[in-house]
Amino acid sequence: MEVLLFGVIAEKAGSDRLSISAPDTSSLMHALEQRIEGLSKLSYALAVDRKITRANLVLTGKEEVALLPPFAGG
């Protein structure tokens, strides 16, 4: 699946999206932390279908997944 990257995370990854496959959000985060250097040291949230998720969700690969650094709007 494609994972959308934003802000400082996109900058670290050198891209605004990344292709990766994982059966659930927990293993996805683990895989992303291996792929993106410095990610494990950052504060971030995972959004699945545009909603921030804390639970470990099963992924089918059709979801819209995004990694979100701290918000700074306004």
Added chain:
Amino acid sequence: MSENKEHKKRDIFTEGPIDPSFIAQSIAKHATRHDIGAHGIFLGQVRADIRTRDGSINHAVTGIEYTAYRDMANEQMSIIRDEAFARWPITCLHVHHSQGVIKAGELCFFVFASSAHRQAAREAVAYVTDEVKQRLPIFGKEIMEDGEQVWKSAVLMGRGGGGGRGGGGGRRRRPDTMRSLREFP
């Protein structure tokens, strides 16, 4: 609530700063609404904060580059909009946020609510302003006078809320962040 539905597909983002004349025009557009007795407005302006780096060298912020997860931000905005309409008798609500580089002194955020009486407009604007800052995935990079760029981290999604990961490295976390995280479905 028909007005709500009409607002649902709105995109709050505008490229570049918000022109003060756009604000004047927005107010003027409401002149035909004779049921309105009060307008509440919040305007966010980019501030030239002084940042200390490398020990003691001070640098002024010359601008902020905003980016956003636009689809999610607009979805969250429509939820916040529904909450505001459910809570206060407002006749309309308009929200605009900048994308791209906004220089110090320019406007980047515009919240505008109208109602028959002042209290509803005033309270709705305060609520929407705070919730947008907390819940919309908008990211800002401060551009310093020497060209250095520093990511802003106004709202940290802490591990306690379960949404965030990694070490915040002792950076401050505001208690209302946790509250708003719990509100995420």
